[in-house]
Amino acid sequence: MNSTALEMQRKSGSYLASAVQIHMSSSDCRDDMLDLKLVRSYMPLLFLILRSMLLVMTTRVASPMLNDSSVFALLCVLVYFDALLFWRDALNRAAGFLVPTAFVMYVNFRGPQNWPPDTKCMRSVQLAPYWTADIAWAASSSVVFVSLCMQVPLRVHILHVTVIWSCMALTHILLGCLLPYDMGELVCRLLLYYVSCAFFFLSSMLLPAVDRNMHSFTVVHVNMHLLFVEPYVLAVSVSISVAAYVCIYYQYTSRAAAVSDEPGQGALHVSASEDRKGLHARPTIMPPSEDLLAELRAAKAAPRDGPGPTR
Numbered sequence: 001m002n003s004t005a006l007e008m009q010r011k012s013g014s015y016l017a018s019a020v021q022i023h024m025s026s027s028d029c030r031d032d033m034l035d036l037k038l039v040r041s042y043m044p045l046l047f048l049i050l051r052s053m054l055l056v057m058t059t060r061v062a063s064p065m066l067n068d069s070s071v072f073a074l075l076c077v078l079v080y081f082d083a084l085l086f087w088r089d090a091l092n093r094a095a096g097f098l099v100p101t102a103f104v105m106y107v108n109f110r111g112p113q114n115w116p117p118d119t120k121c122m123r124s125v126q127l128a129p130y131w132t133a134d135i136a137w138a139a140s141s142s143v144v145f146v147s148l149c150m151q152v153p154l155r156v157h158i159l160h161v162t163v164i165w166s167c168m169a170l171t172h173i174l175l176g177c178l179l180p181y182d183m184g185e186l187v188c189r190l191l192l193y194y195v196s197c198a199f200f201f202l203s204s205m206l207l208p209a210v211d212r213n214m215h216s217f218t219v220v221h222v223n224m225h226l227l228f229v230e231p232y233v234l235a236v237s238v239s240i241s242v243a244a245y246v247c248i249y250y251q252y253t254s255r256a257a258a259v260s261d262e263p264g265q266g267a268l269h270v271s272a273s274e275d276r277k278g279l280h281a282r283p284t285i286m287p288p289s290e291d292l293l294a295e296l297r298a299a300k301a302a303p304r305d306g307p308g309p310t311r
Helices: 002-024 039-065 068-085 090-095 099-110 124-149 158-175 183-206 212-227 231-261 265-277 290-305
Strands: none
Touching: 039 068, 039 090, 039 099, 039 183, 068 099, 090 183, 090 212, 099 183, 099 212, 124 158, 124 183, 124 212, 124 231, 158 212, 183 212, 183 231, 212 231
8 A cells, every 4th residue: 555655656746747847848849849829839938028027026126125246146046046947948048048137137227327327428429439339239130130030141150249249238338328227118128138039039940941059049149239229229120120020921921832832742741740740659560571471371382282181
């Protein structure tokens, strides 16, 4: 009886662990198994946005009671354990977990508040590089984004571009002289960032012969400027992104219509997909060998050659 109870407890524990693992790695499955028409395909994005909002509320409540180093330590601890729990999720890895949220929270709530806007914003010498960095950051990100979506090769390495974008981000932060974001603008920018990361991450399913590793690596870097650049620059960048997504969807529907119009291609595609799904379900039937056939013929001919039945 005790062994039966232990076995049932072990099975229930393994089932719970499997359920938690499936929940935490919901987007770690194969891309051809992900159906964009199902609601569960967007659950990782919803959980990511929810955790980001919880981090914003926690930091906003705790920041008046803590100093700068304490807020920084709190953000590091929360982001570390969040990444430790959701490291299996592919979308979370591509979007940078909650690191962008913590970064923009610390910069806006702690950094610019020490700079009076009425003294530095009047200096045209500082405004010129500030706006130049914002425009160059958004423009270069849009160029890389469009080149990846349209599959136009660029003669630059993504790591080199990432270093340049990091310098532009530092220039924006160091020369920033405007007031920090209010709560509404911060929430809108975070929602826009994570939704854009999800769309860019899932767009790899609609692109033929795309490098998935490179595409996933560029998700966080291409969309990071959405959290910092000025609203006018942000509006232009978002418009370019929307136009690129429309082009991707139009090209995808055109390719699907062309394949379905070809005779026999639709049935061939269905049969190929069914073969992939049932590859491990159907047993393999091997044709009989020549030696086996010869032995069967000899066995059938043996009674004919022997003596007949006795009467």
